[in-house]
Amino acid sequence: MTKYIKNPMNSNEQMNLKEKLDWLADRYLKNDRDEIFADYLREILKVDIDGSIIPEPVRDPLTNEVRGLMVIGASQTGKSALIDRNLKHLGIFSKMDGDAAGNYVHCRVPADATIKSLGQLVALATGYQVSDRSKGHEVWTIVRHRMKEFGVKLVWIDEAHHLLRPGAGRDVAGAVQALKSLLQENTGVSVIISGVPKLEEVILKDEETALRFVTLNLFPMTEGAGEFERFQRFIQICADKLGVGMPRDPHFAERIVFAMNGELGRSIKLAKAILRQALTSGKVELTLGDAARTYKMLHKHTQAGPFDAGTWPVVKATLIELGWV
CATH class of the missing domain: 3.40.50.300 (P-loop containing nucleotide triphosphate hydrolases)
Known part of the structure; x- marks a missing residue:
């Protein structure tokens, strides 16, 4: 049965890779x-x-x-x-x-x-x-x-x-x-x-x-709304539980949501995929480059994308000009 995350700071030291992957796959974001x-x-x-x-x-x-x-x-x-x-x-x-x-x-x-x-x-x-x-x-x-x-x-x-x-x-x-x-x-x-x-x-x-x-x-998420804030917290909680450091970008969640056109289910799926790739490749800290590779792998995207280097407002503006919205 799907479980809520009740204590995100539980130690992950006793979890092997399979247990971490199973734990991640079973997460549900209450919203x-x-x-x-x-x-x-x-x-x-x-x-x-x-x-x-x-x-x-x-x-x-x-x-x-x-x-x-x-x-x-x-x-x-x-x-x-x-x-x-x-x-x-x-x-x-x-x-x-x-x-x-x-x-x-x-x-x-x-x-x-x-x-x-x-x-x-x-x-x-x-x-x-x-x-x-x-x-x-x-x-x-x-x-x-x-x-x-x-x-x-x-x-x-x-x-x-x-x-x-x-x-x-x-x-x-x-x-x-x-x-x-x-x-x-x-x-x-x-x-x-x-x-x-x-x-x-x-x-x-x-x-x-x-x-x-x-x-x-079921309409798309809006940045700054309660649903988006829960999603942002969900990613951090999962990363903490799994022992994976988040990218040093305060707009990481926004990039994911933008990539998935604001759709909650697709955003959760992409976030899990990024974390899963980090776990299976043995990474302890994610970068935007890691997220970009996972995104391109899943969506066959080869051009400019939401996880490109640069400040998010500039990257976002460029993508909008290219017709992303």
């Missing part, structure tokens, strides 16, 4: 989005007398329908990490993974998925393999039956935008209708769908479906 996500969950899930979320959908007493949550953000913004971490942290959900144990289903939609193949994935998560010969509506009849039978309370469809790609043999309207029907049917489940902005764009074209989802948009 404002966690509380915001919880607020949105309270819109689709019930709360007890103390205001704690419970695994039971909020149901409209007039229509008997439930509501869904749509989480939207650019690729690698941290959508999946946010949802996964917070569902685990609540302590009220357990994921079904090929058997009938658990009360929520998580399906990551493949790029070539259809609404039928998604239904097969959901059924498989509940421990039932649907024949390829079954028709799409038959697959979803089985899915709804199994979710009701085994007490599934939440379905999370990750990378849901893949369902809405146009093309031969694909049914965008049918996919939207299927998402809506999950909230209409008397299955007792709430639905989270997550994906890139294209997902929201398509859903909004169907007013009936759009009205059934509340939407959480």
